[in-house]
Amino acid sequence: MIHIYLKNIKKYFGGNEILKDITFDVQIGEKVGIIGRNGTGKTTLFKLINQVEKHDGGDISIKKDTRIGYLDQIPIFSDDYLVIDVLNTAFEEEFRILGKMRQLEVLMADSSTATLDGIMKKYSILQQEFLCLGGYEIDEKLSRICNGLKISEELKSRHFSSLSGGEKTTILLGKILLKSCDLLLLDEPSNHLDMESIEWLEKFITDYEGTVIVISHDRYFLDKTVNKIIEIEDGVCEVYLGNYSYYVEEKNRRLIEMLEDYKNQQKKIKSMEEAAKRFKDWGNRGDNPKFHRKAASILKKIEKLEKIKKPILDRRKIQVEFTSKELSGKDVVKIHQISKAFNNTTILSKIDLHIYKNDKVSILGKNGAGKSTLFKLITGEYLPDEGKILIGNSTKVGYLQQNITFNDLEMSVLEAFRSNLSVNEGEARSILAQFLFYDEDVFKKVGTLSGGEKSRLRLCQLMHQDVNTLILDEPTNHLDIESREMLEDALKDFDGTVIFVSHDRYFINMLAEKVFEIKDSKITEYVGNYDYYKEKQTQTLDLISHNQSNYIKKTVEIKEKHSSRQGKDKPKSIKIDVNAIEDKIEALEKQITLIDEDMLNNASNYAALESLQITKDKLQQELDILLEKWMNYNH
Structure with a gap:
């Protein structure tokens, strides 16, 4: 059953037609992703559905009594x-x-x-x-x-x-x-969430019984949550019945097919035009109206043809190319036993880290785990409380902060770009155009820029600095999917080292060769991308579960053995208590030995070690109590 139906929707802002002809439907219970470049009208579409704004043409039909959940902007609540x-x-x-x-x-x-x-x-x-x-x-x-x-x-x-x-x-x-709610309209819901919360939200949406329409640039998130993609481009939309990965393949197939159809039609039109020209020429030579009528008939057929638009294969895109003029040494960053605390709260504790030339490294961790702190320690903005940080010879760092700021908000984009570079205005404007700053855009004050524009400007500055090591804190923030893909390609081709923090798991998969996870003030290395990291996490959880099951099973077996012995021996009551204590001591010692063996086998797996240590501490505490009881009885 149809939950929502939009037909031929139009929307103008001033003299600009943002939405030209939007037509699609959403079935009850469907999970739909809305994608498109920044500024194509995605959020406007949500406002039209929720009747926050009125459309200028077309019809919107929503199932009667539908309860809509939608976040338009942050409302104002009283101060208390x-x-x-x-x-x-x-x-x-x-x-x-x-x-x-x-x-x-x-x-x-x-x-x-x-x-x-x-x-x-x-x-x-x-x-x-x-x-x-x-x-x-x-x-x-x-x-x-x-x-x-x-x-x-x-x-x-x-x-x-x-x-x-x-x-x-x-x-x-x-x-x-x-x-x-029956219908959720979620505009970039994964923004500001850490990965654990994003994964929770993915499951929430998947299990949600109602209809969900989500605007997102998070490709991994779209793959996990939606079964339909609607792409808005040039004021119209195209529907794809699958997740994001399906959309990528299907769009490419459609473009190839459309280009082939366009070429065939153009070939046919050219042939018809040549035929009409010949008939017209023959008619002129022999003064024969029959040939003129034939030529006119062919031209009329061409006019009536439904013309196939030439597919646009090369739209305006960010053109990113990072170049490193001077190569760094083999060791880029070497960290030994550093610790950092704020207000008596330990953020990092005795961590070791080694990053080599040309490494592509992703730093993972929950919000507040210490990712940005680590970056600021590497760049020298913070000093460690203990330990050493060594930056390699010839290492030149370019740093993209998460919250981008400019010293002078009154500067224009052009002035800000030229402030640290020796380039003339013409060359600067040409470079800025590669990052979609065209014509009058270069005269915008940096204080008025959107988050996406600030990111593009800072990336443009970084691209033209003489650096061989890039430290990027959430580089895909505010970038649309197309811009993220351009950045991925540029960073993969960069002949230098890249160290980055990102919640964009698709981006991590495409770029990272190593993953360092910060957890509980410690750091663990995984040699692979995000999917490899998740695979190892799953193996760790399975191992912990298996170990706990083994300990429980062995404890039950020992208790049953002791129960059987009690039934046979039937000693005095005081002797039974001592025997019971001795059996428990023996069982606990065996369990602790098993844990020690597992800890040796998982020496490089911090998460498993942590869980095993907690279990060992509990068993050791119980063993100490029993040993004290046994000693008191024997003395």
């Missing part, structure tokens, strides 16, 4: 609103009904038998509404969503107005997911 208050606005209807139920409960306690039946009927109706809305599951929903999005108890108790823009967006995403 806590984060938990904002989240609870998702349950306004439930709380309204609950309030009425509480009032009726008071009346029921004081009412006579004559009026009780009427009150109970009203209460029953409200209770049914409350049940249908999931009112009895509010606490469970709140806990599930907050855990998934890492909204801690401490964060819930903070004032909403004190949060950063990213934190506010995460809270409002949580609010939308808490609401009982």
